Amino acid sequence: MNARSERKKVAAIVTEYRPDSHAEMIIGRLLGLFGYTPQIEVVSLYLDQIPSNDMGTAEAHTRGIPVYASIEGAIAAPHVGVLIDGVLLIGEHGEYPWNEKRQKMYPRRRFFEETFRALDRLGLNVPIFNDKHLSYRMQDAEWIYGELTKRGLPFLGGSSIPHTPQVPSYSSEQLIQVKEIFVISWLGIESYGFHGMEVLQAAAEHRQGGETGIRSVQALEGRSVWAAMDRGEVPEELMIQALSTVSDILPGHPRDHVDVPVLFIITYSDGLKGYVLQLQRFIREWGIAFRDASGEITAARCESGRGRPYNHFENLTRLIELMVLTGCSPVAPERTLLTTGMINLAMESLHLGRKIDSPQLRSISYSPAENFVL
Structure with a gap:
């Protein structure tokens, strides 16, 4: 047997596979592109949509990977001759409707439903990766989490951004007594805002006692963001410290450049305050600043x-492989459930123009997964 045939095998379930898509960036690496050496093998593909600039069909044909007409077919992958070892759900990009809350209605629950059905029929219990949050609707996210838990399936979800190096680096021990966390983010309110939420939560979960839930979520938009900052309700100093770490920043204060900023304010059950500020194109990176109990500020x-x-x-792809190879997720699934709720309630708050209490998030408690060496 050659090395390729001995590698663990996964099915990739994708909304859209075109240049610069998440599918290209993750599956492409697993196909050996971008200088990446894969440890697992993509053996089947399902494409929910095929745009005019689709590249998934040609890539699969070139590599002898069948493109199945259904999710169940891709997971069964009868051409392989053995059962698969994992499922990748990459439900990002594509032409899907938007709701009144400015959320793109990706078919993530449908992807999970059909995946569970296929796994049950085959008697399989394999790891599942889901790109970004679970659903634009919290009821669906809770259902997905419940089904994953009931089946005992290893699960990795969420954003790629929390797995990037922090520059300058800092220790998770510095977060044990954290009191305020400020994340600067950019571009799409929901799509990039979720990245910001994940950066926030990846830091917050390291405080003493782990995660104990969220009390409320509030969103501000436009001039109300700067007004709240001027009243001292939002820590401008933390924003400035976070901005000091990023490159290619425009000169001056962001209020001089950003017409419609959006700020998400997260109040945790234990009193921790989290902020995620969307600055459109003022920056092109994510940054974080946090203050501990002594008042010391760390920024990166x-x-x-x-x-x-x-x-x-790259790091996200390595974590996917690590989960498939070991059967253990490097991220607590509760983080993905919680950040799903955070972005969903933030978009609801933005839509309604008021703070939203979050009883469904108050009971989500967990400790971060152990550190994994990539």
Whole structure:
């Protein structure tokens, strides 16, 4: 047997596979592109949509990977002759409707439903990766989490950005007594805002006692962001410290450049305050600043790599492989459930124009997964 045939095998379930898509960045690496040496093998593919610039069909044909007409077919992968070892759900990009809350309605629950059905029929219990959050609707996210838990399936979800190097680096021990965390983010309110939420939560979960839930979520938009900052309700000093870590920043204060900033304010059950500020195109990176109980501030940027091949997908791809190879997720699944709720309630708060209490998030408690060496 050759090395390729001995590698663990996964099915990839994708909304859209075109240049610069998450599918290209993750599956491409697993196909050996971008200088990446894969440890697992993509053996089947399902494409929910095929745009005019689709590249998934040709890539699969070139490599002898069947493109199945259904999710169940891709997971069964009868051409392989053995059962698969994992499923990758990459439900990002594509032409899908938007709801009144400015959320893109990706078919992530449908992807999970059909995946569970296929696994049950085959009697399989294999790891599942889900790109970004679970659903634009919290009821669906809770259902997905419940089904994963009931089946005992190893699960890795969420964003690529928390897995990037922090520059300058800091220890998770510095977060044990954290009191305030401020994340600067950019571009799409929901799509990039979720990255910001994940950066926030990846830091917050390291405080003493782990995660104990969230009390409320509030969103501010436009001039109300700067007004709240002027009233001292939002820590401007933390924003400035976070901005000091990023490169290619415009001169001056962001209020001089950003017409419609969006700020998410997260109040945790234990009193921790989290802020995620969307600054449109004022920055092109994510940054974080946090204050501990003594008042000391630590700040860093997320070294994501701003051009192709988008280096932030490299560590995420390695974590996907690690889960498939070991059967253990390097991220607590509760983080993905919690950040799903955070972005969903933030978009609801933005839509309604008021703070939203979050009883469904108050009961989500967990400790971060052990550190994994990539």
